Amino acid sequence: MGVLSDNQIKRLVKIEPFEEAQKRPGRISFGVSSYGYDVRVGTRFKVFSSATRSGDVAVVDPKNFSDDMMVEVDVAARPADRQYVIIPPNSFALCETVEFLEIPRDVLAICVGKSTYARCGLIVNVTPLEPEWRGKVTLEISNTTPLPARVYANEGVAQLIFLKADEVCGKSYADKGGKYQDQGGLTLPKVD
Numbered sequence: 573m574g575v576l577s578d579n580q581i582k583r584l585v586k587i588e589p590f591e592e593a594q595k596r597p598g599r600i601s602f603g604v605s606s607y608g609y610d611v612r613v614g615t616r617f618k619v620f621s622s623a624t625r626s627g628d629v630a631v632v633d634p635k636n637f638s639d640d641m642m643v644e645v646d647v648a649a650r651p652a653d654r655q656y657v658i659i660p661p662n663s664f665a666l667c668e669t670v671e672f673l674e675i676p677r678d679v680l681a682i683c684v685g686k687s688t689y690a691r692c693g694l695i696v697n698v699t700p701l702e703p704e705w706r707g708k709v710t711l712e713i714s715n716t717t718p719l720p721a722r723v724y725a726n727e728g729v730a731q732l733i734f735l736k737a738d739e740v741c742g743k744s745y746a747d748k749g750g751k752y753q754d755q756g757g758l759t760l761p762k763v764d
Contacts, residue, residue, distance in 0.1 A: 576734035586674035602728035612670040613729040618642035637761040655725040659715040668757040669709040693717035704744035707755035
């Protein structure tokens with residue numbers, strides 16, 4: 573199993589919109605890199621709140637996850653210099669990538685947070701993108717600090733590393749009819 577290079581990523585992985593490496597002053601980089609692709613966070617966020625809209629204390633239950641404990645924020649209409657969300661201390665937000673991806677049948681993608689955010693105590697968590705998975709990636713960003721933290725929309729947030737298998741898998745994510753297949757954006761937990 574090998575890691576895909578920038579040239580192989582361009583040739584084998586469908587990423588829309590695809591960007592060459594983008595480094596601009598005052599912005600967090602994104603686009604293809606030597607052995608990965610830095611995805612951008614979109615403009616839609618769901619920020620966790622410890623109380624529900626009814627005022628009850630929230631309980632996080634992966635089998636019965638309620639949208640009621642999330643506050644939706646879309647920063648798209650804000651001026652460019654204010655397109656960010658604030659994640660409360662010791663909390664998290666769900667968000668989506670700008671990019672739509674199609675993972676080939678013989679590739680697995682691993683997602684890790686960018687060092688700029690990690691060095692600020694913000695952790696990006698994503699499960700592996702399995703062979704033949706398609707969609708926008710739902711990201712979870714945890715603020716591990718005791719202070720509010722800012723996350724900037726339309727800028728780099730995480731890097732995807734693509735691993736090419738020596739052999740094509742017998743059953744892909746598409747074959748299994750995966751529950752997160754073709755997600756168009758920010759998707760809350762689902763139970764089969």
